[in-house]
Amino acid sequence: MVSHKCVEQFGYKDSLLPPNARAPRSARRRSIEKTVVSEDDNMCAIDLLATVAGHLSFESGSSLMSVDKLIEDHRLVTQNSVKMEFPEEDTPLMPPVALLSQVNSYQGSLSPCGFSSVINGKVEDEAEGFSYSGGGGGGGSDAFQVGNFSEDVKPGIDGDAVVLDARPNVVVSLGGSSSRTEVPSIGNCASHGVRDDVNLFSRDDDENFSGYIRPRVTKNSPRTVPRIGDRRIRKILASRHWKGSSRHADTKPWRNYYSQHQKSYPIKKRKYFDHISDSMTDDYRLRTKMHRGSRKVSSMKGHGTSFVSSDAHVKLRIKSFRVPELFIEIPEDATVGSLKRMVMEAVSTLLSDGHRVGLMVQGKKVRDDNKTLHQTGISQDNTQLDSLDFSLEPSSEMPQLLTSHPSGHAYEEVLPVCQAANLDNVLGSDYHDAALFPSDPLGNNNMTEDLKAMIPEALTDLSPGPLCRKPKKSEQQQQQQQQAAQRRIRRPFSVTEVEALVQAVEKLGTGRWRDVKVRAFEDADHRTYVDLKDKWKTLVHTAKISPQQRRGEPVPQELLDRVLNAHGYWTQQQMQLQQNVNKQQQETPSQTEGMLLLN
DNA sequence: GTTAGGG
DNA sequence: CCCTAAC
Numbered sequence: 001m002v003s004h005k006c007v008e009q010f011g012y013k014d015s016l017l018p019p020n021a022r023a024p025r026s027a028r029r030r031s032i033e034k035t036v037v038s039e040d041d042n043m044c045a046i047d048l049l050a051t052v053a054g055h056l057s058f059e060s061g062s063s064l065m066s067v068d069k070l071i072e073d074h075r076l077v078t079q080n081s082v083k084m085e086f087p088e089e090d091t092p093l094m095p096p097v098a099l100l101s102q103v104n105s106y107q108g109s110l111s112p113c114g115f116s117s118v119i120n121g122k123v124e125d126e127a128e129g130f131s132y133s134g135g136g137g138g139g140g141s142d143a144f145q146v147g148n149f150s151e152d153v154k155p156g157i158d159g160d161a162v163v164l165d166a167r168p169n170v171v172v173s174l175g176g177s178s179s180r181t182e183v184p185s186i187g188n189c190a191s192h193g194v195r196d197d198v199n200l201f202s203r204d205d206d207e208n209f210s211g212y213i214r215p216r217v218t219k220n221s222p223r224t225v226p227r228i229g230d231r232r233i234r235k236i237l238a239s240r241h242w243k244g245s246s247r248h249a250d251t252k253p254w255r256n257y258y259s260q261h262q263k264s265y266p267i268k269k270r271k272y273f274d275h276i277s278d279s280m281t282d283d284y285r286l287r288t289k290m291h292r293g294s295r296k297v298s299s300m301k302g303h304g305t306s307f308v309s310s311d312a313h314v315k316l317r318i319k320s321f322r323v324p325e326l327f328i329e330i331p332e333d334a335t336v337g338s339l340k341r342m343v344m345e346a347v348s349t350l351l352s353d354g355h356r357v358g359l360m361v362q363g364k365k366v367r368d369d370n371k372t373l374h375q376t377g378i379s380q381d382n383t384q385l386d387s388l389d390f391s392l393e394p395s396s397e398m399p400q401l402l403t404s405h406p407s408g409h410a411y412e413e414v415l416p417v418c419q420a421a422n423l424d425n426v427l428g429s430d431y432h433d434a435a436l437f438p439s440d441p442l443g444n445n446n447m448t449e450d451l452k453a454m455i456p457e458a459l460t461d462l463s464p465g466p467l468c469r470k471p472k473k474s475e476q477q478q479q480q481q482q483q484a485a486q487r488r489i490r491r492p493f494s495v496t497e498v499e500a501l502v503q504a505v506e507k508l509g510t511g512r513w514r515d516v517k518v519r520a521f522e523d524a525d526h527r528t529y530v531d532l533k534d535k536w537k538t539l540v541h542t543a544k545i546s547p548q549q550r551r552g553e554p555v556p557q558e559l560l561d562r563v564l565n566a567h568g569y570w571t572q573q574q575m576q577l578q579q580n581v582n583k584q585q586q587e588t589p590s591q592t593e594g595m596l597l598l599n
Numbered sequence: 600g601t602t603a604g605g606g
Numbered sequence: 607c608c609c610t611a612a613c
Contacts, residue, residue: 488607514601533602534607 314378359390491526493535498555501532501539502562510536510570539563 328342359366361377373379493501504520517529542550543560 490607511602513603529601531607533604537604 312374312379314373488526492552495553495555495559497521497524497527498535498539498559501535502559502566505536505570506562506566509573510567511574536563536567540567543567 330339366376500520504516508515513529513533516532521527543564
């Protein structure tokens with residue numbers, strides 16, 4: 001406490017800080033984000049699909065192979081040149097990538113580097129055999145069903161998103177998933193894919209409004225922490241939790257300010273994408289087959305008795321692939337080409353959100369990546385093996401690009417990289433052809449805007465080969481994307497909060513935002529001191545402008561008057577302080593020099 | 600880690 | 607709200 005005060009009063013002792021501490025935050029963060037980005041690049045969902053397709057299709061070696069290994073990065077797979085093996089009696093494999101490459105063909109300019117590198121060789125040749133459930137050779141636009149998918153539902157799935165299905169020796173026609181809401185896709189992903197973040201915007205959360213409304217006691221009890229990537233919040237939480245509890249353990253009357261004045265306001269919940277949404281009825285499934293593999297009897301004895309270590313192989317294979325149901329709304333006068341693009345974008349978006357692979361055996365999720373296949377029940381001997389489902393799940397590492405934003409303006413705030421400049425690279429110049437996306441009479445070209453949002457990053461990043469037309473993203477762009485994905489939700493200050501802020505600033509002044517935070521917003525985790533500072537800034541501005549110019553929830557004039565008063569008072573204080581300092585320096589310049597010399 | 604200010 | 611510079 002004491003030392004803290006000292007620092008506050010005498011300013012920062014630069015020399016006391018480690019050199020690293022002074023490094024710009026951006027620099028410090030950049031290194032972290034870099035790894036995230038590259039990881040993201042590596043784990044493009046489509047990559048994953050391809051990987052799984054590949055893995056499922058070859059003789060995967062010992063069943064002791066861990067699940068983890070099974071779904072490792074496809075780059076490793078291809079590099080290691082795993083033996084691909086396709087049972088002859090089976091219908092040709094159609095990997096998911098083929099679907100997309102077909103879609104890809106709709107716009108040749110899109111991505112020459114698209115999927116070919118992933119599926120070159122054998123798989124590519126078999127692309128013709130692709131079929132989606134419900135039949136059809138998968139040619140042209142038949143590859144999609146628009147708005148009319150079957151509604152098979154599979155019980156027991158608690159997973160998300162894309163589902164790969166495999167069964168031993170059976171051509172599986174999987175029953176669907178447990179409930180419609182469980183199966184995500186474009187629109188649904190938004191709430192489903194980032195389930196952890198959803199709490200943030202849930203009514204419950206809005207009304208409880210974290211922090212200050214809670215009694216102090218709950219501070220240490222488990223609670224939901226906003227995960228939607230505000231680094232500041234995370235940092236503050238981290239630090240507050242260790243240093244905070246003891247420091248502020250005492251009850252202070254003003255802490256409970258909000259408990260008397262608590263107020264909730266509605267958080268607008270808008271629909272994510274009006275023109276494309278899924279019905280939540282259809283899953284997104286790769287059908288696979290599990291084959292009885294050759295059995296090399298080489299039991300390993302004496303290694304852990306519980307292991308049944310026959311060197312048995314399990315062959316898995318994706319039989320077909322289809323996209324989930326998509327609802328597409330498009331003006332009649334839009335071109336067929338634009339429709340195709342929309343579909344392409346929708347599908348790609350679905351796959352572009354940094355998914356990871358999940359595995360379910362007989363309806364149960366297998367979370368332990370270290371289990372062997374055999375231990376998991378994936379065994380050639382397991383004739384009752386009902387189902388083996390692979391799913392693409394949203395990565396928990398970071399909020400999903402398209403799915404994390406609760407606001408309808410996701411495409412503006414979450415995906416700034418997907419705007420014109422980049423789109424041109426992806427789609428070519430005709431993308432902006434007015435005929436493709438006619439604006440509505442009011443000039444709101446929502447369609448175009450939304451479509452921009454739908455352009456997936458992963459799509460263009462699939463194989464950064466020399467042929468790839470899209471230039472590699474600059475580091476800044478990557479950083480932008482990351483940051484955009486992590487932008488916090490906008491949470492307007494309530495009058496109550498404003499009042500607390502004003503009161504605190506009246507007391508503490510305008511230069512001690514951390515103290516303001518601790519004093520009046522200690523438990524409001526979603527309000528950082530920077531937020532408070534910013535709010536004060538806008539409050540001062542609001543107070544200066546005419547009431548007609550003000551927007552949002554009106555702040556009582558009485559409060560604004562106080563804002564102006566406090567602002568004037570404290571700026572004056574600051575000026576006086578500065579004057580005193582200047583005066584001192586002018587009067588006794590030698591004194592300070594002498595002090596320095598002494599040190 | 601905080602503060603200040605521009606965007 | 608975010609970002610950056612500077613403390």
